[in-house]
Amino acid sequence: MEGLIWRxxxxxxxxxxxxxxxxxxxxxxxxxxxxxxxxxxxxxxGSAEQVQGCVKACADAGVPWVARGSGSGLSGGALPVxxxxxxxxxxxxxxxxxxxxxxRVCVEPGVTNTAVSSAVAPDYxxxxxxxxxxxxxxxGNVAENSGGAHCxxxxxxxNYVCGLEVVLSDGELVTLGGRELDPPGYDLLGAxxxxxxxxxxxxxxxxxxxxxxxxxxxxxxxxxxTHAAGEAVSEIVQSGVVPGAIEMMxxxxxxxSEAMAHAGYPxxxxxxxxxxxxxxxxxxxxxxxxxxxxxxxxGSDDVRVARDEAERQLFWKTRKSAFPAMGxxxxxxxxxxxxxxxxxxxxxxxxxxALAEEYGMLxxxxxxxxxGNLHPLVCFDGRNAGEAExxxxxxxxxxDACLEAGGSITGEHGVGVDKKKHMPKMFEEADLDxxxxxxxxxxxxxxxxxxxxxxxxxxxxxxxxxxxxxPLEAAGLAERF
Amino acid sequence: xxxxxxxxxxxxxxxxGEEGRPVRPRGGGTKDWGPVVDGVVVETGGLNRxxxxxxxxxxxxxxxxxxLAEAQAAFAEHGQMLAIDPALASADEVGRGDEAAxxxxxxxxxxxxxxxxxxxxxxxxxxxxxxxxxxxxxxxDGTLARSGGKVIKNVAGYDLGKLFTGSFGTLGLIVRVAVxxxxxxxxxxxxxxxxxxxxxxxxxxxxxxxxPLEADCLDLDWRDGAGRLLVRFGSxxxxxxxxxxxxxMDELELEDRSVVEDDDELWMAQRVHQxxxxxLKVSGRSTDLAAVCRAGSAVVGRPAxxxxxxxxxxxxxxxxxxxxxxxxxxxxxxxAPAALRADAWAAPExxxxxxxxxxxxxxxxxxxxxxGTFVGGx
Numbered sequence: 001m002e003g004l005i006w007r008x009x010x011x012x013x014x015x016x017x018x019x020x021x022x023x024x025x026x027x028x029x030x031x032x033x034x035x036x037x038x039x040x041x042x043x044x045x046g047s048a049e050q051v052q053g054c055v056k057a058c059a060d061a062g063v064p065w066v067a068r069g070s071g072s073g074l075s076g077g078a079l080p081v082x083x084x085x086x087x088x089x090x091x092x093x094x095x096x097x098x099x100x101x102x103x104r105v106c107v108e109p110g111v112t113n114t115a116v117s118s119a120v121a122p123d124y125x126x127x128x129x130x131x132x133x134x135x136x137x138x139x140g141n142v143a144e145n146s147g148g149a150h151c152x153x154x155x156x157x158x159n160y161v162c163g164l165e166v167v168l169s170d171g172e173l174v175t176l177g178g179r180e181l182d183p184p185g186y187d188l189l190g191a192x193x194x195x196x197x198x199x200x201x202x203x204x205x206x207x208x209x210x211x212x213x214x215x216x217x218x219x220x221x222x223x224x225x226t227h228a229a230g231e232a233v234s235e236i237v238q239s240g241v242v243p244g245a246i247e248m249m250x251x252x253x254x255x256x257s258e259a260m261a262h263a264g265y266p267x268x269x270x271x272x273x274x275x276x277x278x279x280x281x282x283x284x285x286x287x288x289x290x291x292x293x294x295x296x297x298x299g300s301d302d303v304r305v306a307r308d309e310a311e312r313q314l315f316w317k318t319r320k321s322a323f324p325a326m327g328x329x330x331x332x333x334x335x336x337x338x339x340x341x342x343x344x345x346x347x348x349x350x351x352x353x354a355l356a357e358e359y360g361m362l363x364x365x366x367x368x369x370x371x372g373n374l375h376p377l378v379c380f381d382g383r384n385a386g387e388a389e390x391x392x393x394x395x396x397x398x399x400d401a402c403l404e405a406g407g408s409i410t411g412e413h414g415v416g417v418d419k420k421k422h423m424p425k426m427f428e429e430a431d432l433d434x435x436x437x438x439x440x441x442x443x444x445x446x447x448x449x450x451x452x453x454x455x456x457x458x459x460x461x462x463x464x465x466x467x468x469x470x471p472l473e474a475a476g477l478a479e480r481f
Numbered sequence: 482x483x484x485x486x487x488x489x490x491x492x493x494x495x496x497x498g499e500e501g502r503p504v505r506p507r508g509g510g511t512k513d514w515g516p517v518v519d520g521v522v523v524e525t526g527g528l529n530r531x532x533x534x535x536x537x538x539x540x541x542x543x544x545x546x547x548x549l550a551e552a553q554a555a556f557a558e559h560g561q562m563l564a565i566d567p568a569l570a571s572a573d574e575v576g577r578g579d580e581a582a583x584x585x586x587x588x589x590x591x592x593x594x595x596x597x598x599x600x601x602x603x604x605x606x607x608x609x610x611x612x613x614x615x616x617x618x619x620x621x622d623g624t625l626a627r628s629g630g631k632v633i634k635n636v637a638g639y640d641l642g643k644l645f646t647g648s649f650g651t652l653g654l655i656v657r658v659a660v661x662x663x664x665x666x667x668x669x670x671x672x673x674x675x676x677x678x679x680x681x682x683x684x685x686x687x688x689x690x691x692x693p694l695e696a697d698c699l700d701l702d703w704r705d706g707a708g709r710l711l712v713r714f715g716s717x718x719x720x721x722x723x724x725x726x727x728x729x730m731d732e733l734e735l736e737d738r739s740v741v742e743d744d745d746e747l748w749m750a751q752r753v754h755q756x757x758x759x760x761l762k763v764s765g766r767s768t769d770l771a772a773v774c775r776a777g778s779a780v781v782g783r784p785a786x787x788x789x790x791x792x793x794x795x796x797x798x799x800x801x802x803x804x805x806x807x808x809x810x811x812x813x814x815x816x817a818p819a820a821l822r823a824d825a826w827a828a829p830e831x832x833x834x835x836x837x838x839x840x841x842x843x844x845x846x847x848x849x850x851x852x853g854t855f856v857g858g859x
Contacts (some may be wrong), residue, residue: 057683102766145636159611176834180764180787184811184827185838185856190610191641194636200618211693234537240664279695281717339632343537370635408635426637434626435639437843
């Protein structure tokens with residue numbers, strides 16, 4: 001390891017190679033704080049060539065590495081491998097090229113999500129908008145296939161990445177796609193985006209940007225129950241309206257957010273529904289009236305339309321403060337990221353209520369209602385013995401309920417280290433085997449972000465599958481699939 | 482051979498894999514694309530069940546052999562669509578006018594995905610890679626593997642659906658897919674504007690693409706020195722939106738502007754012209770419009786996406802000349818006589834090709850899926 005650290009120091013310079021514990025502590029966790037691990041060394045390369053140099057050094061030394069952007073991920077995807085190498089892209093934040101005639105932007109991976117939209121404003125914008133967009137990096141968005149409040153209408157990161165420059169785990173620098181769509185051969189971009197740092201590290205990203213919508217109209221409607229609000233969501237979507245965003249908060253979440261954002265929300269109401277329509281002015285106006293009518297028909301007696309941008313921002317601030325606001329109500333909480341078919345909303349919410357009662361714990365619900373992505377917040381007090389474990393168990397049972405309804409264990413936060421144990425509930429052994437084939441094609445040595453996504457450590461067999469026992473396998477440290 | 486269930490398909494492929502016999506997957510047989518390969522034809526016609534149409538969730542689960550036309554008709558009964566609209570007949574049938582008459586529309590869901598085919602709706606909704614939310618594939622060692630799910634938002638596991646989209650039957654057999662659906666527009670209207678001046682046409686296309694029109698389709702139609710742009714809207718206010726777009730076309734100095742409310746024929750023509758005796762697909766940029774039109778006498782384009790389909794005389798020299806004129810853009814030969822299709826693909830970057838080769842090795846360990854026919858001889 002000492003030799004590797006010297007080599008890494010040569011590549012990035014002594015100023016950007018951290019080995020002191022107080023420096024490494026900064027990177028011990030990502031946004032999911034219940035996991036932490038100290039790498040042996042953290043490097044902050046300033047260019048693609050330096051990233052390549054670092055990865056090559058790791059490959060030669062056979063040492064695993066983890067890529068990290070801003071560290072705002074919520075599944076432990078950027079959790080360091082203990083005593084491994086952490087490659088932090090936060091110094092690589094240049095916008096390299098803006099080509100508005102072709103609606104393309106090329107950025108380094110450390111550029112923040114918001115900075116992409118800012119670079120092309122006011123005529124264009126970059127649609128994926130995770131809540132952490134002010135800090136989260138595009139490289140991290142690519143790794144996690146990040147979504148956001150507006151992805152029901154606009155899609156996810158994977159729908160906007162058209163080119164990548166990537167360093168593979170053997171140190172090879174390859175270009176996938178570019179400014180043009182449909183590059184020849186297999187869709188390597190589609191495979192790479194959302195691969196959670198296990199297939200390589202992106203050093204350059206080509207993105208599509210879109211013309212900014214002509215107009216945006218936003219409302220918040222209050223209902224007696226999440227059930228009634230859910231009805232309104234279904235009716236809105238059934239009618240053919242495709243809102244930019246539809247977000248729901250339940251009673252607990254409203255109460256917590258109001259205490260922090262002071263938007264004048266009626267504490268005690270069962271549900272708040274935020275609906276935003278954007279697009280062409282005429283179409284928007286016509287459709288907005290329909291949405292108001294649907295909300296009223298479904299039992300809302302309190303529909304508030306944002307009169308100006310300031311009020312719209314207040315509505316959003318209230319929604320986005322739901323997570324931090326829970327921190328005031330409860331010393332600790334777990335955020336889940338389950339997905340269900342939207343029509344199963346009432347029964348899954350009932351199941352969550354029943355579970356909360358069974359465990360005697362408070363669960364607040366915030367969701368992207370349009371696409372059925374639930375973020376239940378399971379509140380607990382970590383100072384009480386056993387409570388964190390029980391909260392985690394409850395969290396896991398919420399995911400079971402999502403799967404039973406035909407959904408998924410993660411809609412946008414990723415599997416990372418946090419949800420890998422749930423993967424076998426969603427996928428059969430043969431499915432996991434197919435995932436492993438993909439991973440082995442990119443990273444046969446298993447050095448890129450090992451221990452993430454897949455439920456058990458797996459090794460890459462020889463091609464085409466001639467069996468030879470791997471030393472780790474013989475030692476009982478890993479299991480072959 | 483014609484398996485009737487995914488399990489049967491997997492078993493059949495395991496046997497063919499053990500025997501090392503090359504396989505050519507076939508859906509409706511409407512797209513003879515890529516180099517010819519001798520081999521066992523494995524048809525998906527027996528995998529023709531629609532397993533779920535979750536109307537309230539705007540999703541469906543289909544077996545790969547379901548004819549797209551049949552699926553669309555079923556979705557339309559509920560005011561929904563799978564937002565993909567390529568020509569559904571073979572090039573010959575399309576040329577005879579069958580497509581327009583609704584005859585010979587045998588293209589299957591699996592075939593459209595494998596060939597990454599698309600039509601004018603791609604402008605707004607993307608291609609199959611953007612609409613498929615889950616896939617089950619059968620591999621040459623008999624593995625039946627599922628990825629994704631059946632909800633529209635999901636990041637659990639690797640996205641093998643995208644890997645198989647546009648894999649032209651060279652990785653495995655797609656047996657089942659889950660797709661996202663969209664509302665069928667209540668009405669449509671199209672703004673049309675013309676120009677014979679390629680630079681003006683290109684500038685107008687870029688200007689229209691850069692406006693927040695929320696159009697469903699934005700197409701270029703260029704043939705024999707005459708060009709026009711077509712912008713289609715699908716909404717309750719489609720007529721008004723098309724009128725506004727036509728006004729923009731006026732500012733952009735396009736001629737013969739009109740708003741067409743009964744616009745199905747216009748768009749059928751665009752789909753029809755994407756097929757032919759010899760079609761070269763160009764992966765280009767919006768700014769390439771004029772250069773692409775100068776390289777051939779008939780072009781269908783999606784200028785906002787930078788994708789173009791050139792009709793050329795079916796001669797090797799002409800195709801080579803068009804490719805040379807458009808280099809370094811990737812050009813893929815789709816419909817063409819068998820002799821020309823031996824050289825169908827553009828070359829991927831060397832590093833990317835090496836990854837593709839390793840993917841092919843892992844997913845098709847018996848190397849029976851159209852061996853040697855894909856990019857770089859994969």
